[in-house]
Amino acid sequence: MSQISLHAEGISDVTIIPNIFIDQFMPSANGAYVKVYLYLLRCYSGNFTELSVSSIADRLENTEKDILRALNYWEKMNILRLTRNSQKEITSIHLMDLHTMSNKPQQLPDFDSELDEIAVSIHTDSKPASRKSYSAERIAQLTNNDEIKWAMHIVEIYLDRPLKPMDLQLILYLYEELHFSAELIMYLYEYCVSKGKKNAAYIEAVALTWAEEGIDTEEKAKTATASYNDHFNTVNRAFGLNRAPGQIERQYITKWVEVFGFSDEIIKEACDRTILRTQKPDFKYTDKILETWFKKDVKSTADIARLDEEFSKGSKNQNNKVTPMSKPATNKFNQFPQRTYTAQDYEELERKLLNKGF
Known part of the structure; x- marks a missing residue:
């Protein structure tokens, strides 16, 4: 860029x-x-x-x-x-x-057909895929279904407005193509609206993620959303945050849970160590800790304790290691060949000193 x-x-x-x-x-x-x-x-x-x-x-x-x-x-x-x-x-x-500028209000463009939010679900950044459009005849056929009628009525209540044509297209797509039950469709809208997301593209992205993960019942959806809310709450409490995680923060948490497969207990331990060492909620620092543990095959807090002990022993051994005496340096003086003296040499040296009057 x-x-x-x-x-x-x-x-x-x-x-x-x-x-x-x-x-x-x-x-x-x-x-x-x-x-x-x-x-x-x-x-x-x-x-x-x-x-x-x-x-x-x-x-x-x-x-x-x-x-x-x-x-x-x-x-x-x-x-x-x-x-x-x-x-x-x-x-x-x-x-x-x-x-x-003029005080006359501007004509706002219609963004219902655009992705005006980051279309993310609780797990990934799935983007809505292209899907077919239903004809008026097909819409009339499907909306005669009592289940669909009831789901449409509940969705209208959640959205707090009459359904638009694109809303109908999405609901029918969820029912026909993704095979969502009426109960799951209603919970999908309930979940998204509870997060302040009424945009159709966002709702579709969440639905696609659920479909990819095999979430095909209301019970499975509630279990999945509750599970991830627990993960987010664990990190928030450890970091002392009183807000929902941001997009990048959610990606980190998702990585720790889905890619690394760590439990909330291990994630909390990494968050606690981050606060102790950096004095702030640093997701990047926590990610480095967890990545190291993942590479060392950590599965429990007992594994973390084992790594800490190994590190401590390694540090002590390093500090207690005796440095061997180095070989005396070679220079021009100790390279000089040493002379060997005999008894006769000493007698001759003594005679010379006496003759000089010492």
């Missing part, structure tokens, strides 16, 4: 959010999009004028596609202007002066 230069009009050197943005743009915008715009304001006010899509994604714990989607949204809303190179990469972002 190329570097992006950031420019603005009518924005001071402190992070000020124009009232027109709060009054006219924020209420109808996706929360993730609002975060991107606020971060751009902060970058400009802090003179962080050189940035990239990937740096914004890392800072906001989002994907690059989601950042691009947010930037395109605000460009359509005319509150920023994007400049692109021949490869269609964004090279500059120009924040517009909202005070010069």
Whole structure:
């Protein structure tokens, strides 16, 4: 990704959010999009004028596609202007002066058909796959089913609005293609709405993940969601967090549970050691600890104790090791051949000394 230069009009050197943005743009915008715009304001006010899509994604714990989607949204809303190179990469972002804009509310684009949230489930970042569309005749046939009628009624209650055509298409896809029962469809919507996610793309992504994992009943879905909520709660308590894990944090936890196969007890031990050594909830540091344990085939806390003991013994042996005396260095003096003296030599030396009057 190329570097992006950031420019603005009518924005001071402190992070000020124009009232027109709060009054006219924020209420109808996706929360993730609002975060991107606020971060751009902060970058400009802090003179962080050189940035990239990937740096914004890392800072906001989002994907690059989601950042691009947010930037395109605000460009359509005319509150920023994007400049692109021949490869269609964004090279500059120009924040517009909202005070010069008309007070007339903007016409909001319809984002029901777009993935306006990071479509993640409790396990992975599954993206909705392409699916067929149902004809009006087929929809009429399926909606005559009493199970589907009841599920549609409950879904309307969860969404707190009448069903749209795309809602019908998704419900029928879940029932016909993924073979979800009416009870599982209702629980799917209940689960997603409880997390504040009413977007159809998000709901579909969760459904696809469940289908891939063989979750085909309401009971299995409840067990799976409860299990992962337990994993998240374990990490939150260990790190002293009072919020839901972010996207990248969820990916780490998923890796520890699904790839490494560690229990909550082992994960908690790694989190505790992270806090002791770094004095902060550092997911990267915890991941390094768990990766080391995984490579050493740790299965229980007893294995961790064994590794600690081996490390301690190794350190003591290293400290107690006697350093052998080195061989005397060779120099021009000890390289000189030593002379051997006889008794006659000593007598001759004594006679010479006496003759000199000593």
